[in-house]
Amino acid sequence: xxxxxxxxxxxxxxxxxxxxxxxxxxxxxxxxxxxxxxxxxxxxxxxxxxxxxxxxxxxxxxxxxxxxxxxxxxxxxxxxxxxxxxxxxxxxxxxxxxxxxxxxxxxxxxxxxxxxxxxxxxxxxxxxxxxxxxxxxxxxxxxxxxxxxxxxxxxxxxxxxxxxxxxxxxxxxxxxxxxxxxxxxxxxxxxxxxxxxxxxxxxxxxxxxxxxxxxxxxxxxxxxxxxxxxxxxxxxxxxxxxxxxxxxxxxxxxxxxxxx
Amino acid sequence: xxxxxxxxxxxxxxxxxxxxxxxxxxxxxxxxxxxxxxxxxxxxxxxxxxxxxxxxxxxxxxxxxxxxxxxxxxxxxxxxxxxxxxxxxxxxxxxxxxxxxxxxxxxxxxxxxxxxxxxxxxxxxxxxxxxxxxxxxxxxxxxxxxxxxxxxxxxxxxxxxxxxxxxxxxxxxxxxxxxxxxxxxxxxxxxxxxxx
Numbered sequence: 212x213x214x215x216x217x218x219x220x221x222x223x224x225x226x227x228x229x230x231x232x233x234x235x236x237x238x239x240x241x242x243x244x245x246x247x248x249x250x251x252x253x254x255x256x257x258x259x260x261x262x263x264x265x266x267x268x269x270x271x272x273x274x275x276x277x278x279x280x281x282x283x284x285x286x287x288x289x290x291x292x293x294x295x296x297x298x299x300x301x302x303x304x305x306x307x308x309x310x311x312x313x314x315x316x317x318x319x320x321x322x323x324x325x326x327x328x329x330x331x332x333x334x335x336x337x338x339x340x341x342x343x344x345x346x347x348x349x350x351x352x353x354x355x356x357x358x359x360x361x362x363x364x365x366x367x368x369x370x371x372x373x374x375x376x377x378x379x380x381x382x383x384x385x386x387x388x389x390x391x392x393x394x395x396x397x398x399x400x401x402x403x404x405x406x407x408x409x410x411x412x413x414x415x416x417x418x419x420x421x422x423x424x425x426x427x428x429x430x431x432x433x434x435x436x437x438x439x440x441x442x443x444x445x446x447x448x449x450x451x452x453x454x455x456x457x458x459x460x461x462x463x464x465x466x467x468x469x470x471x
Numbered sequence: 472x473x474x475x476x477x478x479x480x481x482x483x484x485x486x487x488x489x490x491x492x493x494x495x496x497x498x499x500x501x502x503x504x505x506x507x508x509x510x511x512x513x514x515x516x517x518x519x520x521x522x523x524x525x526x527x528x529x530x531x532x533x534x535x536x537x538x539x540x541x542x543x544x545x546x547x548x549x550x551x552x553x554x555x556x557x558x559x560x561x562x563x564x565x566x567x568x569x570x571x572x573x574x575x576x577x578x579x580x581x582x583x584x585x586x587x588x589x590x591x592x593x594x595x596x597x598x599x600x601x602x603x604x605x606x607x608x609x610x611x612x613x614x615x616x617x618x619x620x621x622x623x624x625x626x627x628x629x630x631x632x633x634x635x636x637x638x639x640x641x642x643x644x645x646x647x648x649x650x651x652x653x654x655x656x657x658x659x660x661x662x663x664x665x666x667x
Contacts, residue, residue, distance in 0.1 A: 239560050243607045279503065279557035286509045294618040308615070323608065324558070331552055331559020340553055360485040361546065364492045365553075371493065393637060400641060404493060405648040408533070411489040412653050415482035424481035 219267035223337040225440045228346040231338065234448055235330050241452065242326050246469045248319040250459030255322045257451045258329040266336045276336075280328040288321030312470070319470045340365060345433040356424045363414055370410070371403060378402055479538055487530045491543040494526040495550025502557045514622045521630035523565075524597035527573040528590050528634045532642035533651055537574075537582050540593065544570025565604050572600035591635030598630040 223231075245251045263273060295317060297310025344362055347353040378399055382389070387398070418424065460468075479487075501522050509516035530543030548566025556562045576596035580589050602623070605611050611619060645651065 235560055236564070239564060276555065279506070280559075282506050283557050286506055290509075290512075291614070294615055296615050320608075327561045327608075328557060328559040331556065331561065331563075334560060335553055335555050356481045356484055360481065360488045361549075363485060364488040364546070365550075367489055368492060368496070371496075397641065397644060400493075401644050401648065404490060404641075405645055405650045407489045407493060408486055408645075408650040408653075411486040412482060412650075415480075415485045418485070419481050 221265055221267040221337065222440045222443065223265050223333070224267070224339075225438065226337075226444045227350065227435060227437050227441050228338050228343040229350040230437070230441050231334060231444065232343070234445060235334050238330055238448065238452070239327060242323060242330075245323075246319075247459055248315060248322065248465060248467060248470055249463040250456050251319060251322045251326065252464060253455035253459050254452070255326045255329070257455055258326055258333065262329050262333055262336075266333060268336060276332060280325060280332070283328060284321045284325045287324045288317040290317070291320050292317030315465065315467050316470045342433060342435060345431055346435040348429075349431060349435055354426070355429055359418065359423050363418070364411075367407065367410065371407060374403060374406060375399065479536060479542070483534055483536055483539065484542065487534055487539045487543050488546045490530055490533065491526045491546035492550045494529070494543075495547040495554065498523055498526075498547055498551040498562070499554045499556055502551075506557070514618070514625045517622055517625035518629040519633070520601070520626050521594060521598070521633035521635075523601075524569055524573065524594050524630055524634035525638050527570050527597060528593055528638035529642055531573070531577055531593065532585055532590060532638060533645060535582065535585060537578065540577055541567075541570040541574040544573065544597070561608070565601060568600040568604055569597040570600075572596040587636060587639045590639055591631045594630040594634035594638075595627060597634065598627055602626070 242251070242254065245254070262277070263270075266273070268276075292309055292314050293307045295310070295313025297308075297312030297314075297316075299311035300308065301311060301314065302309040341362065344353070344358040348355055348358045382398065389395075501519070505516050505519060508519060524544070526547035527540035527544040531540040544566045545563075548562045548570075551566075552560065552563045558565075573593040573596045576593040577589070602611070611622065614622065
């Protein structure tokens with residue numbers, strides 16, 4: 212989705228988008244059910260390596276993309292560390308009560324947020340939205356009226372941004388004070404939304420006239436299938452999870468094997 | 472023209488998705504704000520969590536058809552994902568669950584009531600959906616009891632205020648612009664106007 216950033220096409224770009232989505236969703240649930248921090252740290256590190264060397268983006272772009280994830284890591288972890296329940300007290304300072312259990316649970320949750328974030332980032336950095344929706348139609352039989360509606364809606368975004376600017380200038384010219392919380396949200400949201408709805412209605416009429424709403428057989432401009440990289444993709448993630456699990460159980464960093 | 476009259480028409484789908492994509496942008500921008508408020512501590516961030524349910528409320532209020540609440544929440548969260556959300560893939564799965572729970576509430580009322588009460592209940596439903604996901608992800612049950620109570624209270628209040636009360640006022644304002652007339656059947660007032 213990063214149109215403005217140039218990137219090298221890697222093998223991850225070549226994998227089938229539907230397959231990639233399914234594998235990553237499965238991994239998402241797998242990560243939710245990992246309660247051993249050693250395993251989770253291994254998984255996060257492996258995903259981080261893949262994020263750095265597999266997505267084909269320059270290092271400075273990767274840094275800025277990663278920064279918010281780091282903040283989520285810190286904020287998720289600290290809340291559990293300071294307010295979680297536990298028995299082995301380390302620090303007690305007013306309402307803040309850090310225990311060994313809550314500390315490691317906090318670390319675990321932080322790494323989990325990191326792993327989940329990286330999964331999504333790897334997906335969105337290496338998948339072109341157009342290919343994703345064409346693949347969803349061809350492999351997962353998503354109805355064309357849904358897929359093309361999505362694609363049309365994404366195309367409307369730049370127009371909306373332009374309208375947002377126009378409204379801003381119009382309000383400025385009329386001397387409307389640029390403050391107020393929810394009333395300000397409304398001032399922008401109502402014209403933006405109503406214009407978008409009008410435009411959506413017009414586009415829908417045009418699309419219906421071109422039979423985009425039909426349920427008959429369609430041919431596709433982009434034919435998306437499977438290739439050798441898909442095998443590699445599945446094999447890599449299976450190996451990654453296995454190694455992370457094996458190493459986490461047999462060569463732990465810390466002696467806790469379940470944070471619950 | 473279409474043989475299948477059941478389900479959503481292309482116009483409904485497209486309008487829902489367009490509305491949802493607008494909120495997808497807001498959802499994306501809400502992430503950094505949420506993190507910034509989170510630094511203040513005491514779960515103040517949970518008060519603004521409710522913004523992430525507003526797409527389903529608003530789509531339901533404007534389009535008034537079965538399935539749009541779920542579709543809107545999925546579309547908004549996938550828009551957020553594609554724009555590179557700081558939570559990654561998580562937002563899509565949260566979106567599906569939240570949309571599903573809001574949709575269930577609206578289905579219980581058989582898609583007939585469009586007032587603040589029902590929409591607020593829908594927001595509460597979405598909150599329950601988000602809490603189920605949090606339960607697995609963040610071990611929230613392991614927070615100290617007073618802290619968890621504060622967490623839950625803040626999230627429910629925020630959801631009702633933003634995705635309930637505020638969504639209704641936003642929908643009313645949009646109704647006044649007349650754009651929703653396009654897919655509402657002519658009302659009795661319209662016929663009376665013709666007979667005059």
